[in-house]
Amino acid sequence: MGEYAIEMNNIHKHFPGVYALKDVTLKLRRGEVLALLGENGAGKSTLMKILSGVYSSDEGEIYINGQQCHISSPSDSRNLGIGTIYQELCLVPNMMIWENFFLGIEKVSLGLRKIQIKEMRNKTKEVLESLGLDIDPSSKVSSLSIAQQQMVEIARAISFNAQIIIMDEPTSSLTTKEVEKLYELIGRLKKNDISIIYISHRMEEIFKITDNVLVMRDGETVGTHITSKTNKDELISMMVGRVVEKYYTKNNHATKEKILEVNDLTTVYNKNVTFDLYKGEILGLTGLMGAGRSELSRALFGIDEILSGTILLNGKAILIKNPRDAIANGLALVPENRREQGLIIRNNFGFNITLQVLNQILHNFKLDRKKETLIIGSFKKNLNIQAFSEKQKVMNLSGGNQQKIVLAKWLATDPIVLILDEPTRGVDVGAKAEIYTIMNQLTEKGVSIIMISSELPEILNMSDRVAVMSRGTIVTIFENMDDVNQQVIMNYSLH
Amino acid sequence: MKNDQKFFQQNPFFTFFRHNAGVLLGVVGLCIIMSFASPYFMTKANILNVFMQISTNTIAAFGMTLVILTGGIDLSVGSLQALTGMTVAVLITNLGIPVPLAVLIGILVGLACGLFNGTIIAFTKMPEFIVTLAMMTIARGLAYIVGDGKPTRVSDDSFNQLGAGFLGPIGLPIIYMFVIMALLWYFLNRTKTGRHIYAVGGNKEAALYSGISIAKVQIIVFSLSGLLSGFTGVVLTARMYTGQPAIGNGAELDAIAATVLGGTSMAGGAGTLGGTLIGALIIGIMGNGLNLLNISSFMQMVVKGFVILVAVFIDTFRKKSSKGI
Numbered sequence: 001m002g003e004y005a006i007e008m009n010n011i012h013k014h015f016p017g018v019y020a021l022k023d024v025t026l027k028l029r030r031g032e033v034l035a036l037l038g039e040n041g042a043g044k045s046t047l048m049k050i051l052s053g054v055y056s057s058d059e060g061e062i063y064i065n066g067q068q069c070h071i072s073s074p075s076d077s078r079n080l081g082i083g084t085i086y087q088e089l090c091l092v093p094n095m096m097i098w099e100n101f102f103l104g105i106e107k108v109s110l111g112l113r114k115i116q117i118k119e120m121r122n123k124t125k126e127v128l129e130s131l132g133l134d135i136d137p138s139s140k141v142s143s144l145s146i147a148q149q150q151m152v153e154i155a156r157a158i159s160f161n162a163q164i165i166i167m168d169e170p171t172s173s174l175t176t177k178e179v180e181k182l183y184e185l186i187g188r189l190k191k192n193d194i195s196i197i198y199i200s201h202r203m204e205e206i207f208k209i210t211d212n213v214l215v216m217r218d219g220e221t222v223g224t225h226i227t228s229k230t231n232k233d234e235l236i237s238m239m240v241g242r243v244v245e246k247y248y249t250k251n252n253h254a255t256k257e258k259i260l261e262v263n264d265l266t267t268v269y270n271k272n273v274t275f276d277l278y279k280g281e282i283l284g285l286t287g288l289m290g291a292g293r294s295e296l297s298r299a300l301f302g303i304d305e306i307l308s309g310t311i312l313l314n315g316k317a318i319l320i321k322n323p324r325d326a327i328a329n330g331l332a333l334v335p336e337n338r339r340e341q342g343l344i345i346r347n348n349f350g351f352n353i354t355l356q357v358l359n360q361i362l363h364n365f366k367l368d369r370k371k372e373t374l375i376i377g378s379f380k381k382n383l384n385i386q387a388f389s390e391k392q393k394v395m396n397l398s399g400g401n402q403q404k405i406v407l408a409k410w411l412a413t414d415p416i417v418l419i420l421d422e423p424t425r426g427v428d429v430g431a432k433a434e435i436y437t438i439m440n441q442l443t444e445k446g447v448s449i450i451m452i453s454s455e456l457p458e459i460l461n462m463s464d465r466v467a468v469m470s471r472g473t474i475v476t477i478f479e480n481m482d483d484v485n486q487q488v489i490m491n492y493s494l495h
Numbered sequence: 496m497k498n499d500q501k502f503f504q505q506n507p508f509f510t511f512f513r514h515n516a517g518v519l520l521g522v523v524g525l526c527i528i529m530s531f532a533s534p535y536f537m538t539k540a541n542i543l544n545v546f547m548q549i550s551t552n553t554i555a556a557f558g559m560t561l562v563i564l565t566g567g568i569d570l571s572v573g574s575l576q577a578l579t580g581m582t583v584a585v586l587i588t589n590l591g592i593p594v595p596l597a598v599l600i601g602i603l604v605g606l607a608c609g610l611f612n613g614t615i616i617a618f619t620k621m622p623e624f625i626v627t628l629a630m631m632t633i634a635r636g637l638a639y640i641v642g643d644g645k646p647t648r649v650s651d652d653s654f655n656q657l658g659a660g661f662l663g664p665i666g667l668p669i670i671y672m673f674v675i676m677a678l679l680w681y682f683l684n685r686t687k688t689g690r691h692i693y694a695v696g697g698n699k700e701a702a703l704y705s706g707i708s709i710a711k712v713q714i715i716v717f718s719l720s721g722l723l724s725g726f727t728g729v730v731l732t733a734r735m736y737t738g739q740p741a742i743g744n745g746a747e748l749d750a751i752a753a754t755v756l757g758g759t760s761m762a763g764g765a766g767t768l769g770g771t772l773i774g775a776l777i778i779g780i781m782g783n784g785l786n787l788l789n790i791s792s793f794m795q796m797v798v799k800g801f802v803i804l805v806a807v808f809i810d811t812f813r814k815k816s817s818k819g820i
Binding site for chain 1: 704706764
């Protein structure tokens with residue numbers, strides 16, 4: 001056995017028109033947690049897809065436990081002891097946990113080839129218990145929380161005797177408490193000499209749980225650092241290839257002019273939500289997952305039915321029964337999940353940006369191409385959207401660019417109140433900084449922003465005021481940012 | 496040079512050719528093969544004949560294309576043709592209603608059934624497949640009830656001219672086809688609702704979050720599909736001088752075949768009317784060619800099935816390989 005669980009040497013990969021991986025080298029020791037860091041499009045996913053057998057490399061060698069091997073399909077990868085936990089979970093919701101564990105590799109008896117339910121269930125139970133998960137193997141996956149489902153996926157990988165586990169942004173949909181559980185689980189896996197490749201954009205996590213950090217940029221490895229001997233600024237400048245001078249751009253543009261007054265708003269998910277929003281301010285809205293933040297945005301935007309309460313815009317009561325009412329009143333919502341809720345992903349970039357302002361480019365059955373190009377071009381330039389043509393399909397763009405397109409689509413409507421739900425989730429560092437700059441420019445122009453976020457650094461650095469939600473309602477609003485820190489937010493979140 | 500490139504990229508005709516290269520080659524290939532196989536094939540009379548034969552299927556397929564673009568499906572097309580055809584025939588022959596009024600009522604019956612489909616789908620959220628399957632049976636039953644189960648002959652010549660008439664050398668149904676295509680092209684590409692159709696099919700949830708009324712879009716596309724089915728029912732009846740309760744059997748499947756051959760994604764969100772026209776042409780040319788070669792209609796069904804499989808396979812394959820990352 002060699003020193004490393006995995007050694008990938010001089011990996012090259014071309015796609016039509018793209019040199020995706022250039023001479024990439026990755027070494028992972030047994031029992032090591034290696035962070036893989038890089039902006040979207042840096043080649044992290046491609047590299048991991050080579051390990052998980054989705055792609056094969058054009059050149060290069062892969063050694064597992066010192067043995068050279070070829071991974072040409074996902075089942076090869078699995079047989080070599082590599083388990084991949086994708087960002088989107090890959091369990092069948094309507095099946096039981098044990099059924100999912102053995103999907104495609106069901107145990108059958110000799111002779112009659114009857115499936116051996118009891119044996120599979122027991123084996124599943126064993127694995128779940130070994131990881132300290134107290135979940136009944138016969139419960140349906142759909143009855144589990146997202147975090148539990150993720151744990152189950154990790155357990156499933158372990159049940160294939162995975163020695164190497166790849167986790168792609170595993171915490172992106174977990175609450176703080178659930179993240180702690182995941183850390184515990186990772187600690188336990190390490191003790192069993194299982195190696196982990198951990199992809200994440202969240203710096204705090206990387207410093208908390210990884211041993212080493214491998215940074216990639218533009219398909220190349222920039223370098224590997226021992227996590228405890230580096231710092232955030234160093235990693236960020238490695239990722240973007242330059243020193244990011246100012247990450248958060250924030251000037252105070254808040255006024256005392258009330259734009260929006262929400263009184264006692266109640267829906268199926270929210271109860272008695274009351275808050276004001278001032279012109280030009282950024283109101284940070286935070287809390288744990290499930291506290292009702294996104295639901296509040298859905299209510300304000302007319303997607304969830306408002307059962308009682310009033311909304312006043314510029315002092316006048318408004319009635320919002322559907323998203324059209326909200327838009328007509330100058331509200332805009334950049335939703336949490338851009339691929340599912342924000343974009344027509346298979347359509348092109350221009351189509352998506354102009355979707356809200358078709359009135360401006362289509363009159364009397366004529367398409368005003370000049371105007372269309374003008375709108376698209378100005379947003380492309382102002383938001384620095386990296387696409388080679390307006391006809392490029394949105395799904396082929398990076399997460400940061402996709403997010404900017406959703407933003408552009410709503411900015412085109414000239415909103416008075418902009419609701420941003422997790423505006424920088426899954427967005428790389430460079431684009432994140434750009435989004436913060438855009439937010440700052442908007443408030444300067446007098447737009448009021450409600451920013452929903454689980455990332456406390458973002459909340460602390462970008463907000464003028466912070467509202468904390470818990471169990472469907474706003475429990476407190478901090479009027480003065482000096483009073484706010486991670487600790488007090490957590491206290492109120494657990495209210 | 497750069498300008499040239501831009502022209503080729505942006506000119507809608509070239510874009511169309513690039514996107515439909517596969518099926519277009521199919522049409523050309525078929526024409527070449529057929530013209531060798533039968534000297535009669537490449538004559539003006541026969542080409543007009545092919546267009547005449549595909550006209551009603553193409554019009555119905557345009558409606559189907561709208562529905563499939565939103566991610567739906569309409570199985571009631573054929574039955575609605577029968578119902579509207581019978582309605583018109585009975586109104587004229589049995590009740591002596593003037594032709595224009597009868598035609599209007601007939602088409603409105605199609606529209607009403609489509610509106611019913613769309614409304615039920617939009618507000619109960621029942622699957623399109625099931626709702627239109629139910630309508631397929633209901634309308635077929637009504638078609639038999641209206642005429643007491645018997646074909647109804649229409650001897651009014653002005654009515655029959657609607658289907659059998661000519662403008663110069665060109666049959667009226669061919670003209671209907673192109674006029675409807677032009678109108679729908681404008682609707683799809685130059686109106687808000689048109690773009691909303693693509694958005695709803697591309698991603699329903701994102702459409703909802705964008706303030707698009709999904710219910711409205713669904714009601715509109717199903718109503719249009721019903722309207723066009725009704726119209727084709729009237730034209731078919733006029734062409735045959737008879738209301739037949741059994742016409743349009745399986746017409747929805749032909750419409751789906753033309754749509755899919757034309758490159759419209761069954762998942763919705765992508766496709767063009769021009770593609771559908773080409774899809775219908777392929778089916779039409781093949782049927783015509785096989786007829787000229789005296790191949791039995793049973794064999795033609797087998798061939799048609801395989802052609803659909805192969806054409807869509809080529810398309811799927813091409814899309815996969817051009818995807819890249």
